[in-house]
Amino acid sequence: MSALQFSHFTVTSCLGHGLAATSAALRAQRSGLAPCRFGDVRLRTHVGEVAGVDDAPLPAEFASFDCRNNRLARLALEQDGFAERVREAIARYGAHRIGVFLGTSTGGILETEQAYRRRDPATGALPPDFDYAHRHSPFSLPAFVRAYLGLTGPAAAISSACSSGAKVFASARRMIGAGLIDAALVGGVDSLCHTTLYGFHSLELVSAEPCRPYDARRNGISIGEGGAFGLLERLPESLPESLPESLPESLPESLPGSGAAALPDDAVLLCGVGESSDAHHMSSPHPDGLGARLAMEQALADAGLTPADIDYINLHGTATPSNDAAEGKAVLALFGTTPCSSTKGATGHTLGAAGAIEAVISALALREGWLPAGIADTELDPALPVGYLLRTGTADAGHRLRYALSNAFGFGGSNCSLLFGRADAHLQGARS
Structure with missing residues (x-):
């Protein structure tokens, strides 16, 4: 879609x-x-x-x-x-x-x-x-x-x-x-x-x-x-269904129908959505994070992206031993050490509002160009060697933030991953 x-x-x-x-x-x-x-x-x-x-x-x-x-x-x-x-x-x-x-x-x-x-x-x-x-x-x-x-x-x-x-x-x-x-x-x-x-x-x-x-x-x-x-x-205008077989060597900044000219560079797009249900247990996730992984994979496929395209992951990160372990295993398997953090150390777990609050935080970070770090974390779990951020910062020099993934996983194995992207990155990729 x-x-x-x-x-x-x-x-x-x-x-x-x-x-x-x-x-x-x-x-x-x-x-x-x-x-x-x-x-x-x-x-x-x-x-x-x-x-x-x-x-x-x-x-x-x-x-x-x-x-x-x-x-x-x-x-x-x-x-x-x-x-x-x-x-x-x-x-x-x-x-x-x-x-x-x-x-x-x-x-x-x-x-x-x-x-x-x-x-x-x-x-x-x-x-x-x-x-x-x-x-x-x-x-x-x-x-x-x-x-x-x-x-x-x-x-x-x-x-x-x-x-x-x-x-x-x-x-x-x-x-x-x-x-x-x-x-x-x-x-x-x-x-x-x-x-x-x-x-x-x-x-x-x-x-x-x-x-x-x-x-x-x-x-x-x-x-x-x-x-x-x-x-x-x-989007103000939809991308064309197909591009001509041959294109000029240099493309204009915005193609007809691209929608790019009508959007500010820092506009945020919902690029992909992934949903799954692992149905493992009423209050505990699958220990290997299978449902979480399915949701993240689906969000990537929906957006036409690969794990290497993601610049930041807002983890579900509830701070319970089993939930963080399950999500961490899934993130490691898919993304390795991609920068990530849980903002629940700042807001607490807002339950039914958490997915929306953390989606907005992810969109805000994309728009403003910074990476949220964890709060109150001092000794990261060595069994979960994800790329967890302990200091808030900006993207590396020469590498702007393009895409962020936001995870929300609920009791009963109800999992959802949202993939957001900056318009200047995503529409340029679509034109390419």
Whole structure:
């Protein structure tokens, strides 16, 4: 399938609100994780809590959607002028021709937790003001975003655990390819709640200290929250179906139909998508990372690229012993020592939002020309000799960043890899 333009994007997490705050924190290798002070949770762990969510109730006309997850969604939508970019897209395509595909794993479950505490002492009934459909269900998120922005096209919630925020790109791409829509708002939002904090703790997967992906001493995740959104659109002009048999010795900077002249050099494209399911275990990946490898191979094939073309990999990197080991084996087998890192040491594991947040971080790094490094990693696991970055930097002299791969792997073996590229590199390659 043809590449799509990832034309506008934004991210909000414990690193801050918007792209500038995120870029500054990652460049400085500054983590947003802090000792857990969320609600009345009493766990010895670090979390990535987003500042200001409780202070931002939804406008009165959207009161039926009011919950922490949708408040966080609205906070993220209003960063980097993203909501305005969507309204401009509505003017171009029509509200009915823009789809909404969003990932979440918990939805507004905190609202249900709070309602359960207020249930009728005699009957056990939940309070009459509790609105499951608008405040808890997975579809609450896309329904709110759709209403808030005035969109009327197809909408779907993807809830496939930690791959949710990545798999939305695949769903949107298929809908655009089928001609059902012209553009899509994609992303993911997940917010802190008792269920995930105590649930992962009961699985003995939560670290007491800030998580350390791929570190020899890694011992569990740090749970975070956040939201990221992006707009996927067709390229201004599609590449021609075929080129003439003979071409002049020197080609012009942009060929008719290439779409290059209409895009800035630093524009980011979604070039390939890979999805797989290893179905090995409900909460553990295949020990050799077979599903992860299948997803990465599929993304490469989809984009018409080889492992040597990839300049950076944003690892799923949860900091649990088994997950990092499985992904590391798959990355080593395919990519060797290609530069890579997990940004979860900065943001925490944002669960259903992770795929979207890390996709935006990968796109941001491509656009700005720098390589994110791990945070809190000091002693890399010698059993996983991948090209893990311990210092944030830029590409080597004479070698610009062209392509980045972003991995998101969820419980049950739900795997998704997204391959992003700079327009100036990818379209030049297509012309060649």
